[in-house]
Amino acid sequence: MAAEAPPQSLSTSGHFRRRLGDRALRVITALAVLVLTLVMVLLVYEVVDLARPSMSEFGVGFLSGTEWNAVTDKFGALDLIWGTLATSLIALLIAVPIASAIALFLTELAPAVLRTPVGMLVELLAAIPSVVLGLWGIVVMGPFLNDHVEPWMISHLGFIPFLDGYPSPVGLLPACLILTIMIVPIVASISRELLASVPSELKSGAMALGATRWEMVRRVALPQVGAGLVAGTMLGFARAVGEAIAVTQVIGGSLVRPQNLYAPADTLAGRLAAQYSGAATALQKSSLAYLAVILLVISLITNLVANLIVRRMRRRLGTP
């Protein structure tokens, strides 16, 4: 009996130590979760807190106010919401077809040797820092649009109401195009991932039944991932809405709503980037924080919904 005691006590102490170590790891890693939660909560709290004076001054009417005047201390976000939606939606209108086509090319059409390098090049487009894209936008793209593209559009498409006007090197159009460049890789990479995960039995089944490749894509592959494409589009939208730097560089920072596609405009994020450091009054600073609250709400909702859709798609298609 006495001889058996030491091993037993040794093993209990080993067991105890082991449990202690596991518990310590669990606690330390759980602390990281606490930090993440804290960041998320503080982020919302601090931004709303900054916006509080403006929220109590203008209330919900801030969303429908069109004035932005530091002299009379009256602020409203309607024109900026308009500018944000206009730039983001036009960018999506151009980007989604291009991105879907790229995804199709990369999953169905491209020769195997090209898929990885071309896919990587498209993703590198997303890696270009927005400040560099913005610099390119003002110095190279803006003047090119002003000299060549916009005059052509005005003379050929000017009969369409919003497309008549005068060329301008900064304005809505360059902002839309810069945003397009930014969101194409995002939408393309999600669409590509989802299209690639469509079970190959389905695809080869359709082909075996005599469908052409395009019929297979349209009737079999796309319906499988339709909701996922919507989610990818939403993530692209969220990215476009939140982009501040490149937009503020190329959009011209106008205080009034533009009369046409070429005129200077402004967005929520663009105004925030341009004015926050130099806000003249406390109420202006707070109103700019109010813009940040609007951005935060849009991005939280869009990202939440899009991520839930993508998760459901992945579960259904059986990829982790």
Place this chain on the structure above:
Amino acid sequence: MEGLATAAALLAVAVLAIVLISVARKGLPALNLDFFTKNAAPFGETGGGIANAIVGTVIIVLIAAAISLPIGVLLAIFNTEFAPQRLADAIRLTLNVLAGVPTIVIGVFIFSLIVVGRGQSGFAGALGLSIIMLPLIARATEEVLLLVPSTLREGSMALGASRTRTVLTVILPTAVGGIVTATIVAVARAAGETAPLLFTCSIFVATTVTTDPRQAMATLSIVIFSSSESPNAHDQQVAWAAALVLIAVVLIGSIVGRLLSARTRRQIERAR
């Protein structure tokens, strides 16, 4: 239709090429040793360089990595080792949503949290960048941890190792390549960010190198941003050359990160 799809892919690659060629053509003439080793010239003078901005970017990004790397890896370990399915899902969702918060809003947040009352600092900028890096590192690390074959884990546990010892001596060493690549990609992303620094670390003396993160320091992205809006030809030249340096760093980081990541995956899969 198939022709259009090919054209779309070509268009995307062409835009990448056009941007890169523009930046290279406009930036290269200003690149020389002085540009890397000297500080900005006093106002109105030509010459000078961006040594202070390079030093600032390196210091700020390193601090940001030092904050986000441990937290991100711990989060990933919690998710793969301890969290019940539902909690793990919730944490993943929170990380994705955090990754989607506009970076300019993160700038406003750090401004409110730290800069108000204390003034701008390299540390404040780094904290903003760390919030951007955290979801990138945590998600990529989790993916690699999940790739580690369960046979390795079970073998270790069967030999009597505790969970902690298994994580520290078996799982993390197997996954370390993946964690390094995740960090490289996140560092590349953070180095190119402007918005989180705009209100937290943008007012600095441009003619001296600052190495003290308690003060605001020059960064490549802020230098590009402020010179891009200047009508002065010399400032524009500086902006292009700085853009070339930044884009080279970011693209090399992204490419190396991706290639390494593919290699790590192959290695782990071979171990299976």
